[in-house]
Amino acid sequence: MPARLPSWAWVTGLTTGAIAVVAVLGVQADQGARPTASTSRPSTPATADAKPSAEPKEKETGTGAGAGADASAVPADSGTGRRVVYSLDTQQVWLVDASDAPRRSFEVWPGTVAPDPGTYTIGTRTEATTGSDGVDVEHIVYFAVKSGVSIAFSNAVDGSSPPPAEGRSTGGIRVAKADGEALWTFGTTGTTVRVVE
Template identity: 65%
Template sequence: MPASKVWVTGLTVGAIAAVAVLAVQAEKGPHPTAAKARPSASAPGGASPAPTKSTGPVAVPDGSGTGRRVVYSLGGKRVWLVDASDAARRTFAVWPGTVSPDPGSYTVSSRNMATTGSDGVQIENILYFAAKSGISIAFSNAVDGSSPPPAGGKQTGGIRMRAADGESLWTFGETGTKVVVVK
């Protein structure tokens, strides 16, 4: 085998081993069930209020199905990452856009690491799962950590969250992951 192939193989094996070790450590670590609110860093002129701070674990909504899934509560403005044993691994508040999906079951249809949102803000960890009235609906977080400013008559389908929550959702929500939207 040429030296370059040995080198690439060695790096690949090392990277896989490192990821495996990190995955085992992450599984053994704490699994937060509620996120802490932080002040908004959005542009002046009145930003959307920060999501409400949770005072304790918030139960996964009844009627949200079973198995591994992302649950999004329209009224609660909250997302749960639910594992195969129906345990909530993480829950966090979100800022919804002006166009909301109808209650029902969807799947993550595509993912995009980063782009510019319809409001002109750089966003990342984008998971598309629905469309309504020609507007794509997706979870994402602003790169700068800001909440979306008021839409000002513009139709937006972005459901924004804090960066740490966006990273967790990105890791959890692969293409094909079930998304259940409840009232």
């Protein structure tokens, strides 16, 4: 009668196999060049007093669905390589891969403090907290500070897109829940964020 393996041997073997699979997937996900962020910023200031509307324009998710090619086209002056592109004028974000192909685009609802156009790098990431406007948010991806206000992408836990609280300086750039999850996965620490007009 063949000897039976003890249960600890099975558990050890399965754990080792799972770690190997996770390591392989991590290496595959990290393939592709990541550009080095520039520290220079254009001298044109962004307006900090613009108020977003409570209702977004027609939302675009993906690389061409929705209203047309203009909204899904990555801005020409947004750099190259793997990056997050944020347009202040259109209140639109693109997740762009290392081959300069847009992988996802979506509309956002900015706070009252806007980042200046320029190139930034994602620094701190926080899974969940309460925003400065009192809304519970998750998938917070910080990339800039202006006038002492931290600027970050996030989504409301309940999926809402409320306008910023009256009289408060808020740097939260709100996204829809599914877009927040996609940005959280794509926007790892060190990822370039390119802000354009």
